[in-house]
Amino acid sequence: MTVLLSFFFGLCAVLGVIGYTPLSDETLRNLPAAGADFDIKTGSILAPILIPRVPGTPGSLAVQQHFVNWFSTNLPKWNVEFQNSTSTTPVTGERHVPFANLIITRDPPWTKPGDVGRLALVAHYDSKLSPVGFIGATDSAAPCAMIMHAARSVDEALTKKWEAMQAEGTNGLDEEKGVQILFLDGEEAFLSWTDSDSLYGARSLAEQWDTTPHAAMSTYHTVLSSITLFLLLDLLGTAKPRIPSYFKTTHWAYQHLSGIESRLRSLGIMQSAADANFLPEAGKTANQFYQGGIQDDHIPFMARGVEVLHIIPSPFPHVWHTLADDGEHLDGATVEDWARMVTAFVGEWMDLEGYFPTPPKALHERQTMTERKTELGDYIVLA
Numbered sequence: 001m002t003v004l005l006s007f008f009f010g011l012c013a014v015l016g017v018i019g020y021t022p023l024s025d026e027t028l029r030n031l032p033a034a035g036a037d038f039d040i041k042t043g044s045i046l047a048p049i050l051i052p053r054v055p056g057t058p059g060s061l062a063v064q065q066h067f068v069n070w071f072s073t074n075l076p077k078w079n080v081e082f083q084n085s086t087s088t089t090p091v092t093g094e095r096h097v098p099f100a101n102l103i104i105t106r107d108p109p110w111t112k113p114g115d116v117g118r119l120a121l122v123a124h125y126d127s128k129l130s131p132v133g134f135i136g137a138t139d140s141a142a143p144c145a146m147i148m149h150a151a152r153s154v155d156e157a158l159t160k161k162w163e164a165m166q167a168e169g170t171n172g173l174d175e176e177k178g179v180q181i182l183f184l185d186g187e188e189a190f191l192s193w194t195d196s197d198s199l200y201g202a203r204s205l206a207e208q209w210d211t212t213p214h215a216a217m218s219t220y221h222t223v224l225s226s227i228t229l230f231l232l233l234d235l236l237g238t239a240k241p242r243i244p245s246y247f248k249t250t251h252w253a254y255q256h257l258s259g260i261e262s263r264l265r266s267l268g269i270m271q272s273a274a275d276a277n278f279l280p281e282a283g284k285t286a287n288q289f290y291q292g293g294i295q296d297d298h299i300p301f302m303a304r305g306v307e308v309l310h311i312i313p314s315p316f317p318h319v320w321h322t323l324a325d326d327g328e329h330l331d332g333a334t335v336e337d338w339a340r341m342v343t344a345f346v347g348e349w350m351d352l353e354g355y356f357p358t359p360p361k362a363l364h365e366r367q368t369m370t371e372r373k374t375e376l377g378d379y380i381v382l383a
Contacts, residue, residue: 040327049141085204090191099186107178114218117228118180124187135326143233150343157355206300234312239331241313245281248289258282271333
């Protein structure tokens with residue numbers, strides 16, 4: 001059995017390499033920084049999410065509108081839609097609470113939905129009912145912001161790649177790949193975590209998509225089966241997180257993300273502490289995986305056969321489910337580094353090497369100097 005498991009694990013790693021093109025050092029250096037957009041007070045991406053956003057409340061509606069407005073303004077080629085549901089909860093009695101999942105998709109323009117396999121970038125955007133005033137910066141406002149930044153950072157490269165494929169007549173000749181963002185509602189328990197008091201949005205969406213067929217003769221039979229990898233971000237934003245590799249069948253994807261982290265650090269691009277190692281289990285072997293994991297939005301999807309890469313720290317951040325999980329307790333360097341890593345992962349998954357825009361020389365030199373560390377470990381900051 002051990003030999004079979006080792007063979008299967010190795011096969012997964014080999015298959016994972018197919019169609020996954022590493023970004024060059026130069027491309028990694030040129031990936032845009034989030035910068036002011038992640039300012040916790042004024043940032044155009046992150047700040048509007050740093051409010052209480054319990055499902056069905058004005059705060060939740062405000063964040064939904066922020067997502068819609070931001071994508072409409074910045075990424076108009078991405079399709080934005082809602083999947084709505086309602087449910088009773090242990091604290092609302094017979095009153096149904098509304099839950100709204102946002103589904104934001106960009107596919108090759110010549111494709112039909114059932115023929116596209118999608119990388120799903122996933123985070124929940126709701127916050128806990130208690131303690132009153134809970135923000136949930138790591139849980140999961142910052143992960144939502146990281147995903148938004150990654151989408152904007154790859155958007156132009158996606159356009160250039162697909163335009164080049166159409167010009168060359170190579171569209172439709174290979175595996176069709178798209179990117180999908182899932183901002184899920186109702187992850188948090190209203191009273192205490194149970195199978196019925198948690199994951200409200202995820203449970204509804206997974207069930208609906210599993211029973212929504214694509215047209216006959218489609219490559220993917222259901223909307224759910226179109227997800228080729230469910231990349232779930234949660235509890236990210238504090239310094240020096242430790243992310244285990246939870247699942248054997250997606251360890252190859254974990255290894256790719258770990259490799260991105262290593263390359264960014266070796267190039268001097270990462271801003272977090274030099275001794276931080278977010279993804280320390282790249283060398284994990286097949287016989288070191290065990291049943292189990294952390295309850296999160298992936299559960300209803302994985303139960304239906306979706307492959308999941310779960311990026312969540314163990315142990316949880318010290319601010320978890322406390323009022324201290326706010327913008328002031330985010331580590332800005334770590335948040336920025338996660339945004340770069342996710343961007344690079346999407347770029348490699350979508351084979352975008354050679355399609356990213358090259359920044360103007362003066363801007364490139366300024367960014368390079370800003371990110372370069374001195375021998376003392378301090379960052380050079382330009383006025």
